[in-house]
Amino acid sequence: MSEALIQAKELTKTFGRGKKAVTAVEDFNLLVKAREVVTLVGPSGCGKSTVLNMVAGFMSSTSGQILLKGEPVTSVEPQCGMIFQSYALFPWMTVQENVEFGPRVNRLPKAERLDRARRYIEMVGLNGFEDAYPNQLSGGMRQRVALCRALANEPEVLLCDEPFAALDAMTRQVMQEELLRIVDRSGQTVLFITHSIDEALILSDRIIVMSARPGRVKEMIENHLPRPRHVDMQLGEDFLRMKRGIWKMVEEEVVASMK
Numbered sequence: 001m002s003e004a005l006i007q008a009k010e011l012t013k014t015f016g017r018g019k020k021a022v023t024a025v026e027d028f029n030l031l032v033k034a035r036e037v038v039t040l041v042g043p044s045g046c047g048k049s050t051v052l053n054m055v056a057g058f059m060s061s062t063s064g065q066i067l068l069k070g071e072p073v074t075s076v077e078p079q080c081g082m083i084f085q086s087y088a089l090f091p092w093m094t095v096q097e098n099v100e101f102g103p104r105v106n107r108l109p110k111a112e113r114l115d116r117a118r119r120y121i122e123m124v125g126l127n128g129f130e131d132a133y134p135n136q137l138s139g140g141m142r143q144r145v146a147l148c149r150a151l152a153n154e155p156e157v158l159l160c161d162e163p164f165a166a167l168d169a170m171t172r173q174v175m176q177e178e179l180l181r182i183v184d185r186s187g188q189t190v191l192f193i194t195h196s197i198d199e200a201l202i203l204s205d206r207i208i209v210m211s212a213r214p215g216r217v218k219e220m221i222e223n224h225l226p227r228p229r230h231v232d233m234q235l236g237e238d239f240l241r242m243k244r245g246i247w248k249m250v251e252e253e254v255v256a257s258m259k
Ligand SMILES: Nc1ncnc2c1ncn2[C@@H]1O[C@H](COP(=O)(O)OP(=O)(O)OP(=O)(O)O)[C@@H](O)[C@H]1O
Pocket: 015, 016, 022, 023, 024, 042, 043, 044, 045, 046, 047, 048, 049, 050, 051, 213
């Protein structure tokens, strides 16, 4: 068994103080191995984004810790790339400039920067659009630029917070397959948040179902559905059985979160 790349140990996060204090995540434990794709599912407000933000080092924990390759995460973690639901592109920069942004900040030599940008733009099928601005692209294309921009930093870990939620069903499916292909090729480890159980089953090696707030790990499901995975699989008996099981677990927590 390969070593843990990301480890969350008894992670707790409380926002605010006194009567207004909200504990978003409590005693959350997780272990992600190198090259694994793990998804977090759970009711709205159960602390999924909070967990991801702590892994990225955007937010500190109240207690417990995150280890990346055994080292505690204490500030914004350069080994992690983050992709959000909103594309978070710079509207005043072209596709090329957006993708080059990270490598430029990291002071990569120009030739290498250009080479990386070219490689990743090609990988997501956006060659020819290097000089376009985000507002000249469709939603799916913008999300591909966002993926590309995260990849151009060559992070070991990709943290994805519902990146495909705003896309239409067809584009979403293409993006899921694209993500799997890219990750397979470049060997990233992925921690992915989604509200779609279908998406979780298509993408991941393991699915973590979180409890209603305060978020803890309710169940951990190994996903042995064969790869490569395609949308056709969603009609298969194994897929439907797993989907029903996970749906039931999430539903219990959604009901609990409304009480
Ligand atoms: N910066 C903050 N300040 C105060 N409370 C916060 C902050 N961020 C999150 N929370 C609270 O923490 C809880 C968990 O929020 P979080 O965004 O992690 O949930 P989530 O599982 O990602 O939900 P969703 O599925 O709707 O995105 C919520 O009750 C939220 O109100």
